[in-house]
Amino acid sequence: MSMATAGAVFALSLVAALVAGYRPFGDYLFRVVSGTRQSRVERGIYRLVGVNPAAEQTWGVYARSVLAFSAVSILFLYAFQRLQNHLWLSLGFDPVVPHGAWNTAVSFVTNTNWQWYSGESTMGHLVQMAGLAVQNFVSAAVGIAVAVALIRGFARSRTDELGNFWVDLTRITLRVLLPVAVLGALALMIGGAVQNLSGGTDLTTLTGHAQTVTGGPVASQEAIKELGTNGGGFYNTNSAHPFENPTAWTNWIEIFLILLIPFSLPRVFGRMVGQNRQGYAIAAVMAILALASVTLTNVFELSGHGTVPQAVGVALEGKDVRFDVSNSATFAAATTLTSTGAVNSFHDSFTALGGMMTLGNMMLGEVAPGGVGSGLYGMLILAVITVFVAGLMVGRTPEYVGKKIASREIKFASLYFLITPALVLAGTAVAFATGNNSTALNAGPHALSEVLYAFTSASHNNGSAFAGITVNTPWWNTALGLCMLLGRFLPIIFVLALAGSLARQQPAPASEGTLPTHRPLFVGMVVGVTVILVALTFLPALALGPLAEGL
């Protein structure tokens, strides 16, 4: 079997597993977020936190709870890093520098997991497992909670109530993320991922060199890093590191974990609005975009276009032998189509067009299938915009799953869509205007790609990098921290505002003039709107970077 054939079977086996998991896992998620019976542990947590699980919140209170939780998390994580030298398991590392601690605190709380540092030489084990990995869980739960609140906006009528953030946060964490993470971590440990508290084993190699084999609670962090679409590596080389991703089959499991929740959430949408076919339509949009992207990334990487790949014979720089080209390309597509940003190979050394695919995936808004929660709410926003555009074109009433899309709704949706391109393009422009682009490692169009990639990754809360660029400077850490913060919480506020506005509406009964939103026609239109909006926004920037390099 050739590498291309094996790679295709690899990708198709993932598709099959996700299709098989869609209904059972989606139904399970639905029961978790719509159930009202609380377990004893959950009741204990509500008591400790001091909230009444039966009390529902308006969109404003829900949003303020999200923001309060995230603000406290950022401060807590910042203090944790600054004080790490006084704590247990610090491995003798110094406190993290202030601008770096700010960047990392924001990075993990916003589900971005952009990393300016090398894990193995900066963060002690306690900061990793009790600081960073905790945010891997709860930032993912925040994303899912916000998506669920938006679905409640569609599903409910004439109410101000969108659920209780603390209940959603707790139930999603305890009933979904924790059990799947435990299973994932066990699988990774069987594959060889390390799970210990060792500061490292000093040894002498066969030919007499000193080598320190690092330790750490890696498997537990790796599992939730993928499942929560976080992406922050325990080590600098992330999921390329053999202790994070030891074998070809753990690589399959990691990609599966990345895609599992984002691809199952449309089922929750369908169940909650009482029309499963609406969930299938959204999942179909995600699947079409994802399949196209995975295919193109594989084609570009396997074709090995470019001077160095042709000199080498294949595009193998920055890739490990056990994954080789195709499984690396599939991982790269999965990690950028979601908000994960974990890497098992280095995108900076990809072919120009393969690298462009990873950039384009993020620019797509990370909606195919996107981050946990954020992918679904991003896609629902695009569906709302599509309904509106279609309504203008063919004179249909803009309605989506029984709710009217009026000026207030479309304002929130447009604001949502405009935030990230504004951050990406303005950030890139400011970097060049202030000379901070000079830290890029490569020259020419590739340097623009590196800067553009950094702002795209931060603003879309992805966290992967064209890692050649040096970003450990006060300017870069501050600027990217701001992009991550605004790129996460402004959209969340608009999503919740939209949810509040939808929930207050009367249900609009479907009429002759209603555009069906579960048919292939609508699926095709959402795909079209997504691609066209992205192309119009980012094509000029892409033309100066990867397109100039690759064509």
Next chain:
Amino acid sequence: MRLPSWLSQHLAALRAVLVFTVLLGLVYPLALVAVGRLPGLAGRADGSLVEAGGKTVGSVLIGQSFTDADGNPVPRYFQSRPSVAGDGYDPTATAASNLGPEGVVDTVAADPDESRQSLLTLVCARSRAVGELDGVDGRRPYCTPDGVGAVLAVFRADGLTGRITRVVSVNQVAPATPFVGSWQGVPVELAQPGHDYVAEGGIVTPVRGDAPDKPAVPADAVTASGSGLDPHISPAYAEIQVARVARERGADPAAIRKLVEEHTTGRALGFMGEPAVNVLELNLALDARFPTR
């Protein structure tokens, strides 16, 4: 006393952060550390360390350099891939090169410390070195015979157009010989240290040359891995090393080849990943079966 709602919300948030920190940040990872102590898992949870002669000599998952103190390959061992983690295979400084696919022009500074090789030159130099070590053809497309990137800066009268006024082989400095004597009738010069021929207006022109499409030195032998710790090489890279290792150990090449096959893992379930040879395990087996005096 009732607290204002903004304050009570932040207090709830603080309590939630603390509760989740204990549960997800301590109980969850430490329980898995405890599971990792179980027989059968313990070796793996601790890093899959291997011993030879009673001493720990490495981890089967972490590659290492089989070089001497000066960094030269030890010929009786199979060699690993190039690594840019620290000085090579340093797990405390894992890294990939992050060099791009069109990185073809070296920085040749007046001060050798500030010079930097492009990815293309790194590939060409590695290919030539492996070719010499293993007695195979080290030539590659876009590489000069002396093992740097075959790249010209072509200057034209009107920038991008017009007649050619000057041609520089940007990666070759004296005392090298230009890899082509002339380019479209214009004699090719060597690069002078301290010049940036791209900034000076030269059009970067990589030259394919007449090297075979499928070079004898495999791709993984000339590229740095993503992890910087890649424990594997391709079966093809192992194959070109068989003759050398057999000679150094006074063994039959067929016996060495058989040992390589025993340490080659195929694709998981027949379709995941690519066939690979674990270099440390192979070298340990070599020492056990074909010891050198």
